[in-house]
Amino acid sequence: MVQEGQPQVREKGVWRANVRLWFVAVISITLLSACFIASCVVTYHFTYGKTGKRLSELHTYYSSLTCFSEGTRVTEKVWGCCPNAWKPFGSSCYFISTEKRFWSKSEQNCVGMGAHLVVINTEAEQNFIIQQLNESFSYFLGLSDPQGNGKWQWIDQTPFDENVRFWHQNEPNFSAEQCASIVFWNPGKWGWNDDFCDTKRNSICEMKKIYL
Structure with missing residues (x-):
């Protein structure tokens, strides 16, 4: 009986290991995505934010x-x-x-x-x-x-x-x-x-x- 159960134990172990790998992969992708989005927001803020501010200032002097x-x-x-x-x-x-x-x-x-x-x-x-x-x-x-x-x-x-x-x-x-x-x-x-x-x-x- 013990010998018949060993393949099931191994299968469960492999399944749990795969689940852990997938879990780590999903978490990693989520974190990378969050970092990328944050980076884009910061870049937009400093680049386009400053450009928008300068455009706003110039529009006080110029119509176009x-x-x-x-x-x-x-x-x-x-x-x-x-x-x-x-x-x-x-x-x-x-x-x-x-x-x-x-x-x-x-x-x-x-x-x-x-x-x-x-x-x-x-x-x-x-x-x-x-x-x-x-x-x-x-x-x-x-x-x-x-x-x-x-x-x-x-x-x-x-x-x-x-x-x-x-x-x-x-x-x-x-x-x-x-x-x-x-x-x-x-x-x-x-x-x-x-x-x-x-x-x-x-x-x-x-x-x-x-x-x-």
């Missing part, structure tokens, strides 16, 4: 945005958006203000639109910007020397790179001129010039694109 396709892969942010009348380049949007203001008022005007005076980081960016400008005017940049000691600094705290600068020849040349502008001087060249901050100039605003 223009978006441009910038990628096709699922892992990439596909659309880069700028407010209407702003020019897209790289990861930024640019606005050319034709209203003349002091340097500080120019910066306030940019801030009021969710931007700041332009910060030029590359020659390509410089070349793009000058294509948008009128040679008859000069435009304030987000570059200043508050102490008049030759320590120029960008408005967004980007370190001033001595290798990326586009001053006209022999500029800057006067410590009392503590703000920088970009201006066209003959014989046919755009460049930076140190300027009096309380001179009224046109200006260039820059903001980061919104990615959707």
Whole structure:
């Protein structure tokens, strides 16, 4: 009788082991699914939540945005958006203000639109910007020397790179001129010039694109 019951005992043991394995597998899958969902929620909150907040802020200044396709892969942010009348380049949007203001008022005007005076980081960016400008005017940049000691600094705290600068020849040349502008001087060249901050100039605003 004992020998006849042994196969049943073994079968029960195997069945219980299988049940345990299935139970562990189900629990593991459930936990992994929960982690994945939580990860998606967190990613959505930080990515789309911030985007939504930025869009909401911009809509207080602008009625509509223009978006441009910038990628096709699922892992990439596909659309880069700028407010209407702003020019897209790289990861930024640019606005050319034709209203003349002091340097500080120019910066306030940019801030009021969710931007700041332009910060030029590359020659390509410089070349793009000058294509948008009128040679008859000069435009304030987000570059200043508050102490008049030759320590120029960008408005967004980007370190001033001595290798990326586009001053006209022999500029800057006067410590009392503590703000920088970009201006066209003959014989046919755009460049930076140190300027009096309380001179009224046109200006260039820059903001980061919104990615959707």
